[in-house]
Amino acid sequence: MRDAGRIAAAIEIIDAIETRHRPARNAVKEWGRDHRFAGSGDRAWIGGLVLDTLRHKASVAFAMGSEAPRALVLGTVTRAWGWTADDLASKFAGDEHAPDPVTEEEAAGFTRDISGAPANVQGDFPAWAEPSLKRVFGKDLITEMQAFAARAPVDLRFNGLKVQGDKAINAVTSKIPSAHTGALSASCIRIPQTDPTGKNAPAESIPAYGKGWVEVQDEGSQIAGLAAGAQAGDQVLDFCAGAGGKTLELSAMTGNAGQVYAWDVDWRRLRAIFPRLQRAGARNVQVRDGDETTLSDLEGRMDVVFVDAPCTGSGTWRRRPDAKWRLSEKQLEQRIEQQDEALDNAAKYVKPGGRLVYVTCSVFPEENADRVEGFLAREPDFVQRSTLDAVLASGGLADGAENVLAKCVDESGALQLSPHRSATDGFYIAVLERVG
Ligand SMILES: C[S@@+](CC[C@H](N)C(=O)[O-])C[C@H]1O[C@@H](n2cnc3c(N)ncnc32)[C@H](O)[C@@H]1O
Missing domain, CATH: 3.30.70 (Alpha-Beta Plaits)
Incomplete structure (x- = not known):
């Protein structure tokens, strides 16, 4: 396929995503299935453009004065990829699969200055989220959020x-x-x-x-695992194990010595863990797939309890740009309830002197510092420790990492990573120690 036809395909897919509310990756796959002539290179190019269009949706719509799929895609190719109106004209010329020629009005949108636009437009995030994101990023709000509109490694x-x-x-x-x-x-x-x-x-x-x-595994997620400080011989409970990404890292940290227990409130999510454990050679993991009573023998015995909590996933918006426009305040409230529940239920497994590590891949303070603050008010036997110290003590950092991570420390000593600060997804990591 030539570029003009690929652009036309991206417009068609964005239309399907917007009008039929299809998840972006599914819509791209379905288009590929229905257009067998497109090769893998075409599909990757088109899929890349679709995701970039979603990443920049608010800023491009503002500049173009339109939210129509055609405006969004042409605006992304020019404003985010750096193509010019002339580039498009020469690609479209004489190509029967090309979209209609670019109008003067559209061309004006390609170079319009939007520095006076509202923060949520310049930073490409939902307007309702601005007060929360401002709380965490302050004066850097736009720069931080623009980094969430870039592609991720x-x-x-x-x-x-x-x-x-x-x-x-x-x-x-x-x-x-x-x-x-x-x-x-x-x-x-x-x-x-x-x-x-x-x-x-x-x-x-x-x-x-x-x-x-x-x-x-995103590097931010790797840092979260390091905060557990798991060592050979430790007893570790991965309380929200899901598909086991962190379980594998925790097992590797223990060198297969000691015991890692993997549990999840939803046993169906544990399904993917078994082949992964086998492939990784992780032999000290016990998957407990019953209800929480199957953990009763672990109460008060764990050196580390890892709570990789259910969250909005706002920290992964680079990878799932459609999710940022779909997320609602109601979903955020639901996650907050699950987070409190997970933290409260997990605490009893921590032995005196042991650690509860609370992690989200979100940048909303309501899911992060607020949850930890609420937990510490309910559970006076726990105190918060420096996450940076825990990560340094793990011995798993690369040279020079401390300087970068020092810029991610919040007021309470937790780490809030982000694409702009740490070139990772937006992970939040807090370490809580049982002192009583
Ligand atoms: C972020 S995912 C975990 C990802 C996983 N740790 C990994 O690295 O692949 C959050 C998990 O928490 C589980 N969960 C939700 N509420 C929970 C609760 N109250 N207690 C324990 N797990 C919970 C969800 O089923 C989901 O699998």
Whole structure:
């Protein structure tokens, strides 16, 4: 396919997403299924443009004076990708699959200055979220949120149970030459995502992935795991284990010595954990897939209880840009209730002197500092400790990471990561110690 036809396809898909409320990735897949002539390169290009259009939806609509799919896509190609009206004219000329020629009004939108637009428009986030996001980012609100409208890299964590540093990195770079070591986690290998028309890095297709040497895990999520400080011999409960991303990291931190228990309130979510444990060679994990009574023998015994809480996922908006426009205040309220419940239920498993690590992939203070503050008011036996100290003590940081992470420390000593501050997803990480 030529670029003009690909742009026309992106317009069609955005229309389907907006009018039929289809999740973006499904809409892209369905388009590919219905248009078999499109090759994998075409589908990646078109999918990339669709996601970029959703990432920049508010700012582009404002500049173009229209929310129509055509305005959004043409505005994204020009304003986010840097193409000009002339570039489009020459690509569209004589191509029967091209969209209609660009109008003068549209061309004016391609270069319109929007520096006077409201913060939610410049930062491409839902207007209702502004008071919350302002609380966490203050004067940097627009810059911080603009970083959420960029594409995200693919991060891998190499699995210390199977492979060490250079060998893991060589195994990845031999197949994906652009990969490099991470800046924060010593176990991170980052595959950059720079070219807006490039294909997603095929991380899951490389032999090192098949052998269990690497897992896909955002570097911010890796830092969250490090905050647990799990060591050989520890008893660790992963209380919101889900598909087991953190369980694998916790098991690797213990070097398969000690015991990691994986549990989730929804046993169906644990389904994916079993093949992952096997692939990773994680042999000290017990998956408990019953109701919470199946954990009764663990009460007061855990060195670490890890609460990777259900959340709005606002910290992952780079990867799921349609989610940011779908999220509602009501959903935020539901998550807050689940977070309090998870924290309160998890606390009883922590032994005296043990740690409760509370993590979300969100940047809303209502899901983060407010939840921790409420928990500490209900549970006087816990005190908050410095997350940065915990992460430093884990020994799992890359050289120079401390300087970056020091900029992510909030008033209470928790870490709030973000694409702008730490070049990661927006993870929140708090460490709470049982002192009574
Ligand atoms: C962010 S996901 C966990 C992701 C997982 N730890 C990973 O790294 O792949 C949150 C999980 O919390 C679970 N959950 C929700 N409410 C819970 C509760 N009250 N107690 C325990 N788990 C809960 C959800 O079922 C979901 O699987």
